[in-house]
Amino acid sequence: MALIVQKFGGTSVATTDRIKNVAKRVARWKAQGHDIIVVPSAMSGETNRLIGLAREISANPDPRELDVIASTGEQVTIALLAMAMHEEGLQAKSYTGAQVRVLTDSTFTKARILQIDDERIRRDLAEGHVVVVAGFQGADENGNITTLGRGGSDTSAVALAAALKADECQIYTDVDGVYTTDPRVVPEARKLDTITFEEMLEMASLGSKVLQIRSVEFAGKYKVKLRVLSSFEDEGEGTLITVEEDKTMEQPIISGIAFNRDEAKLTILGVPDRPGIAYQILGPIADANIDVDMIIQNVGHDGSTDFSFTVNRADYNRALEVLKETATRMNARGVAGDNKTCKVSAVGVGMRSHPGIASKMFNALGAEGINIQMISTSEIKISVVIEEKYLELAVRVLHKAFGLEKAD
Numbered sequence: 001m002a003l004i005v006q007k008f009g010g011t012s013v014a015t016t017d018r019i020k021n022v023a024k025r026v027a028r029w030k031a032q033g034h035d036i037i038v039v040p041s042a043m044s045g046e047t048n049r050l051i052g053l054a055r056e057i058s059a060n061p062d063p064r065e066l067d068v069i070a071s072t073g074e075q076v077t078i079a080l081l082a083m084a085m086h087e088e089g090l091q092a093k094s095y096t097g098a099q100v101r102v103l104t105d106s107t108f109t110k111a112r113i114l115q116i117d118d119e120r121i122r123r124d125l126a127e128g129h130v131v132v133v134a135g136f137q138g139a140d141e142n143g144n145i146t147t148l149g150r151g152g153s154d155t156s157a158v159a160l161a162a163a164l165k166a167d168e169c170q171i172y173t174d175v176d177g178v179y180t181t182d183p184r185v186v187p188e189a190r191k192l193d194t195i196t197f198e199e200m201l202e203m204a205s206l207g208s209k210v211l212q213i214r215s216v217e218f219a220g221k222y223k224v225k226l227r228v229l230s231s232f233e234d235e236g237e238g239t240l241i242t243v244e245e246d247k248t249m250e251q252p253i254i255s256g257i258a259f260n261r262d263e264a265k266l267t268i269l270g271v272p273d274r275p276g277i278a279y280q281i282l283g284p285i286a287d288a289n290i291d292v293d294m295i296i297q298n299v300g301h302d303g304s305t306d307f308s309f310t311v312n313r314a315d316y317n318r319a320l321e322v323l324k325e326t327a328t329r330m331n332a333r334g335v336a337g338d339n340k341t342c343k344v345s346a347v348g349v350g351m352r353s354h355p356g357i358a359s360k361m362f363n364a365l366g367a368e369g370i371n372i373q374m375i376s377t378s379e380i381k382i383s384v385v386i387e388e389k390y391l392e393l394a395v396r397v398l399h400k401a402f403g404l405e406k407a408d
């Protein structure tokens, strides 16, 4: 007998029929004698709808109130799921995050889990209940409802698995595992049987939204056995996220291609090329609470230089305003912005021991006439910023260049 946490994403609970199917699936696991904690997301599209309602009232809603409304999507699915389980003859009880108590900090809309009270859950499990806990939410020390950022139910599930020392955390979604790239963009993408935490963390932070970044961080830190599986197919082992690189196998050089459409690029032109410039430009951006991703300072000539960086597209307008003020203050030649850019990355721990990956990547993109605007590398990834209209093409070309397609 094992203790298993099963998370079901929005598409897996999108209709009452699908909710009934989830209940049937849980009943089969329960019949095998396992203890089960189920963590559903809101029905697909529901969180967007709720946030949309808030924005109809206010262009800039109070984050505390935004969390009060956004968290209700999951409150609906926990109750429906528990009822569907009752129909299957199971004992089941649902709880919101605040009821359990999933204690978080007070950073509304992107709160971090600090602690989970496992007492109630353990008691219910011991009595034979399936425990259904709302994903995506918690409460701070003052009892305010918080949410964990978009896609946060993954993190709820992994955190529960860590707190209860579950044997496995299963993330059920609309694909049957983690692929070499998003299978919706490249149908030839191949499902991976395993991927290391390190690689999954890079893939997630570079845009592969199959798992929320924090869920992977949590699983790595607390050694949670984490698996991604299909909620629509009964067969299959999905993808296991592993702590260790599989030393017995020839490590592929590149494990996957990730991409992110939400990248926007800003450039300040003709600033003096002298110490302290980066701080003068990026300090006000940081003060405005805008995260900067890639940065390039071009080689100066005649004592002046251009300086470019990227931000999330949602922050583009604000970043542009701040940069214009900086440009005036610094007497710069001007400011340029482009919010039609994207980032494509190749990820793989095998890269460490194989030089020449970057040139292969640049060559493949160049052959298709795709201009690279910015480059950033680490030990296990290479990212490029390119025009958004080339995103799909670039992903396909790189997927092929690194031989990632299915064998058949």
Ligand code: ADP
Pocket: 008, 009, 010, 011, 012, 041, 151, 172, 173, 174, 175, 177, 178, 179, 180, 181, 182, 183, 184, 207, 208, 209, 210, 211, 256
């Ligand atoms: P859920 O609602 O179940 O949380 P998500 O939409 O958040 O589902 O995540 C699943 C989606 O992630 C898939 O439908 C797929 O389009 C996308 N995805 C992006 N990159 C990958 C990848 N490398 N492997 C598998 N799926 C990916």
Ligand code: ASP
Pocket: 009, 010, 041, 042, 047, 048, 073, 135, 136, 149, 150, 151, 152, 153, 154
């Ligand atoms: N319902 C939330 C969202 O749409 C959380 C999740 O799906 O994981 O972001």
Ligand code: MG
Pocket: 009, 151, 154, 209, 210, 211, 212
């Ligand atoms: Mg998700």
